[in-house]
Amino acid sequence: MMSLKNNHLLDVLVCPECHAALQLTPTTLLCMGCGKRYDLAQNAVLFTTPPSDINPSELRERGEGRDTPWRHANSVFLRNQIEQLSSDALLLDVGAGRGDFLPFYEHLPHVLLDVYPYPEVDVVCDLTKLNPFHENSLDVVLLMNVLEHVVSPLDLLRSMHAMLKPHGRIIIAIPFYLKIHQAPLDFQRLTHFALRDLAQHAGYSLLHLEGFYDPCGVIEESLRYYRFWGRAGQGWLARKFGAIALALMQVNLKLLRTLSVHPFIGDPFKVTYPAPMGYHLVLEKN
């Protein structure tokens, strides 16, 4: 008998077609209503087929840059938000990938979901197409650096509205100043005006919205782009001189990091010259 590694799963999942209960069989999850079967792979339930244009080698990049100031700010924000939850809050990590943020919530009941069957994932599903979660079953949903990879963020937020309990929360981190990544599944950079609008249209109150500003980080991101992708097609000599110039710029950047403006969190509606690395938001179901 195959067992689902996550025992909270059967409490919160229903058949996305007919909303009847699902039963575990040795090889599938079987719908008790319409009889539809959902395959299991590595103990994850497959509700939708993983996109064929995902490049698995590129997906390993997900953990890369974990220590960038942006990722650090994500961690501080998430830890803070998780601390406010009760110890029995049921959490769904959407776009969980390799479980980068698992250490922050592993003491809570949790489910990891992604469109791709990573080994850490419990449910494989594209929530903009299909929703296998019981209505009013979840306390918290995480969307950590995920919303930019969704074609229609509005559809995703609306899809989550039903599965959240009343006053359930969505915790979001979304980059603004970041190169296109995990191509071709990278669809937008949203401003705080767009994010506020989105929350309202999807039926949520905006409990919290902050921008993360890092003037040196903006320069770093551009240098990183030059270092990895800007030098293709250059001749040997140009490469050598380019490498020296880049090294000098990195020394200068280090100097700026020490002497100049440090990363800070600000209210995006009040910050002047706003060029955030990204935003952190908390939405509450109305």
Ligand SMILES: [Zn+2]
């Ligand atoms: Zn069914």
